[in-house]
Amino acid sequence: MIISGYSPGAQKLRNAVIVLPTYNEADNVANLIPRIFALQNLTEFCIKVLVVDDNSPDGTQAVVEKLKLEHEELHITTGPKRGLGEAYKRGFAYAFEYLDPELLFEMDADCQHDPSFIPLFIHLTEFGFSLIIGSRFAPGGDTPDFSAWRKFISISGNWMIRFFGGISRIQDCTSGYRCMKADIVRKCDLSGLSTRGYSFQSSLLFELLRNNARVIEVPIIFYDRKRGMSKLSFADQIEFLINIARIRFKQSKEFIKFAIVGLSGVIVNVGLYYALTRFARINEAYAQPVAVEASIITNFMFNQAWTFRRRNTANGTAGKFLQFHVIAGLAGVLNYGVFLFLLRYTGMFDLVANLCAIACGVIINYSLNSRWTWKTISQKI
C-alpha cells in the first residue's frame, strides 16, 4: 500500500520502532526483517527494527548480526528468557533509551503478522489514533488456520476479557500486532504487568486505555506460522484466566479505596461535630463547616497517601488540594440535587433517596478526582 503525501528521499526525523521479540526464530527473522525494511520508502517515518532476543539457542542472534551489515536501522538487545511480557518491557526500555521512538510497534517475529500493514498503521496515527490494533476478530479479520479448539480458546478468552474487564468495544484484546504512540507507552506503568504473552497483551491494553489511548482496529488475517515452534503453552492460558480476575480487581481497587476513605471522612465529620458541639460547646452553625473542612482535609490526605499513591501526577500538592475542594463542592451540589429530585419526583423514601444521592456523589467525586486531580502524566517503566 502506498500512502500519499510523502516524498521518498526526504530526511526523516520521526522514528517508528518495530519491536520484534524472538525466541528460536532464526529462519523467520531472516525472512521477515528484509520485508520490513523494504517498506522504508513508503512512509515519512524512519523505520527501525529492534530484535529482543532471549539468548535463543538456534542462532537467531547470529542471523540478526549478519542482517545488520545490510540494514543500519536494525538493532538487537539480548537477555535471559523471562517470558514475552518481560521481553517487551526490555525492548520498550531499550527503544526509549537509544532509538528515540515516536511510534512503537509490537509484532511477532514468526511471520504471522503481515508487515505490509506497517505504513497503514503509521498513517492512522496522523488522524489522532494513538493505538492501532491488528485485529483478528474485527469484521474482515480472521484466523483461518486455527483448530476448532484454539478458535474456541481464543474467542472465549477475548470475550471474557472484554466483558469482565468492561472494554467490550475492543474486539481483539490479545493481538500481538499493535502500533502505539510512544508518549502513551511512556505514561504506562509497565512494571506490574504480567510476564507471559496473552496476559501481558491484555494488561498492556488496559494500561493504554487507562491513559486515554484513542483506539482503532484494523482487520488482519492471522495465518499459522510456517516455520519454527509456537511458544504458547497451557500455563499461558491459565495465567491469562487468572489475569482477567486481576485486571477486574485492579480496575475497581482504587475506587474501593476511595470509598473507604470517604467513609472515614464521614466518621471524622460526625465525630468532630459531636466533640465541638457537645464538649467544646461551640455553636452548630460554626461547628458544622469546621467538621466538613476537617473531613475534606483528612480525605485528601488519605487519598494522596493511599488511594492514588502509585500515580505519577502532573499537579503539585497545593494544586491537588484546591482541585479536591472544588470537586467536593460540585459533588455536594450534585448530591443535594439528586436527593431533592428523587424526593420530589419519585416519591422515594427519604433515607433511600439520601443513599442514592450519596452513591451518585461518590461516583462523580471519584471520576473527577481520578481524571483531573490525580491525572497521571508519566510513569517509569
Ligand SMILES: Nc1nc2c(ncn2[C@@H]2O[C@H](COP(=O)(O)OP(=O)(O)OP(=O)(O)O)[C@@H](O)[C@H]2O)c(=O)[nH]1
Ligand atoms: N524474547 C522472547 N520472545 C518470545 C518469548 N515467547 C515468545 N516469544 C516470541 O513472541 C512471538 C509470538 O510467540 P508465539 O509462540 O508465536 O505465540 P503466538 O503467535 O501467539 O502463537 P502461535 O500462533 O501458536 O504461534 C514470536 O516472535 C516468539 O518468538 C519469550 O519468552 N521471549
Ligand SMILES: [Mg+2]
Ligand atoms: Mg506465533
